[in-house]
Amino acid sequence: MTPELERILLKVQKPARYTGGEYNEVIKDKQDVDIRMAFCFPDTYEIGMSNLGLQILYGAINEEPGMWCERCFAPWGDMEQEMRAAGIPLYALESGDPIGEFDAIGFSLGYEMAFTSVLNMLDLAGVPVRSADRHQLTPLVFAGGTSCINPEPMADFIDLFVLGEGEELDIQVLKLLREAKREGWSKKDFLRRAMEIPGVYVPGAYTPVYGEDGTLAAVEREAGAPERVTKRIIEDLDTAYFPTKCVIPSTEIVHDRVVLEVMRGCVRGCRFCQAGFAYRPVRRHGTEFLLEKARAALENSGYEEITLSSLSTSDFKGLPQLADGLLSWCEPRKISLSLPSLRADNFSMSLMERVQKVRKSGLTFAPEAGSQRLRDVINKNVTEEALLNSCRIAFEGGWNTLKLYFMLGLPTETDEDVVAIARLAEQVLHTWRQYASNKSRGVKITVSTSMFVPKPHTPFQWESQVDVEEYLRRVRLLRESITSRSIVYNWHEPHVSLIEAALSRGDRRVGGVIEEVWKNGGRLDSWTDYFSMDRWLEAFAECGLSPEFYALRRRGNDELFPWDVIDVGVTKKYLAREREEAYAGRVTPDCRVKCMGCGANRLLERRSCDE
């Protein structure tokens, strides 16, 4: 650590975020390394270190001889200010070396509100933010992660996108970069070769053409650029890298526990859920495999909590055996097991009773919509009866804190659907009155609503978002409909959701808006401390664009989308069909009941879905 850095660390909040030196961090001898990569997470240390993708890719890349992957996070404002004042460029935590000198800078783009931080981190590193202004081969600036399934808003800043699961793909790209360095290729030569790797999207090889109405008319592409880029997946999860020696922070982070990923993809197909479509096909780990990895991860971490991670853990076929196996190992060691993403409909009494033996925390259910009609529209296949039954089991078991999550502004939503949320919460309260095992402690039911954000690669990708005023009207309606003091109502601020909607379905021109916002001080936009609606509106206006065009506009059936260049497996045709089913109020059964032909199975070469 340089004396300059040491000096400023004494002036900032939570300096342990900026030092590195944690247990299990990977240190390599620079003499044995010919590819250095900075894994950049465009949010704070506490958020980034909680990200399973980071821990997986960090471990996988560092298993490669000659490659050293280090971590880098967005500094909080006080730290950024001190760094800029002291002339300290953004550095990687392991070595403390400036990332601007690295061969590759890889960003994890999980959510749109982190986009401005990407630009800010590049700038802090002394790296030009626009790809076109970076003429050398290195540092190569690339990005992956969920929000890259519409890469266009960030296309001007990123040299290359890696789509889908990165365990193999990232290493392939880095190996090609190694060859390029050795052979002295130009950046252009390298990118041309990189386009040949399945899953790589080089935005510079594509030029969007817009029609008079502002929508995308066509996309011109260079010779050699594939018409569509198909995301990559790991076909057999048990053969891929699985993290059991994670970096253990010396300071508190958001998810301070072992995260055990049990499956990828989701059989359910909730029509609003981007992850549910984008992460298909469904693949799972073996139960024995998971038990062995869980023990190793716990022993290597010292954590006293383990959580099972997936989009819908109830749908993991080996759940009873896995939970039994984990609990019998964890209980004597005072390690608690948490099971998020449980569905209200197949919530198992015996499982819950076993889990609560160690420690009891609050329960969360996400019915998403208040009425059965609207739940059918969004294909959230949970009935009121099933939900109340789950609540009854929970209350009988001694739980007295329950959270219910909903969205407002879903397609076809009426005032009746909004009021139905209040009715449902009252039913839950009534269930508590009837069945609670210990009423003297009271009950707290929290209802939360967020504003629905239509996302690319979902059946609602054509849909309009409701505007802010309408959302707030529905919030008021719901608030007035909730009468019991045992029910607490929280609603999410809608402005961020509007911008999120504009970014998630944005085209390449939105990149100019992101750059403008950043230039005017925007960064860490997922934090209310930093988000400024005025700054975003001014930037849209400055670029001659409006967030409404992207967020509120209902798209034509045949509209060419900026993200159509990306093939996530599920076809546009299937999504259109699902949209029709939504309007008809018809549910689609989960993949295990019947294969509906979404198209994701095309990504599998040797196996079938859900094997």
Add this chain to the structure above:
Amino acid sequence: MSRLLFRKTGRAKFISHLDLMRTMQRIFIRAGLKVRHTEGFNPHPYMNFALPLSVGTESECELMDFELTEAADPDAIPALLNRVSPEGIEALKVYDSARKFKEIKWLDIEARLFYDNKTREAERLREFFAAPAIVMEKKTKRSVSDTDIVPLISALQVTDLTDGLALISARLAAQDPGLSPAQLISALEQRAPELAPDHAAFRRIEVYDKDMVLFR
């Protein structure tokens, strides 16, 4: 009760007290050492630290009490811990002790004072600290009061290490009331701002009881 003597230096000096407790719990679990948990609604491992250390201050002499549920050879424990510790946290010794942390009275500290545009300040620093009384404002949670810090300084030496870097080695009151090395710098800022350094780094060296006998 078992007592651990450990160092906290280098990058680990930025780990806060609260985070150190968590980190130490995890070190023990990774080392396969089961620490006795507290009783009660939300049991947590029983670990008791002497004199919480400020963020940014290094130490050669941190003490922590704990109790294992299964007997282990104390001499073997430091190596077990060090294999699974983050950089900068280093176990030195484990032994049984019945002495209470309350008995700690004095602390040897080192303070490095960095001056960007000055050289050779040791003589003037010595003069400042040799005054019969140094009254400074001490802020507590409730009030601001004037305190003479001289009775809280048992010994103090100043040497110039290089141009622009002076070293204060001092024995300061540890608690009830104590004087932290950072307060030496505050005293300079209040009473002799021209002597205040641009940057200072602190390190705890040793702990003593009221009779100036090494506390263990």
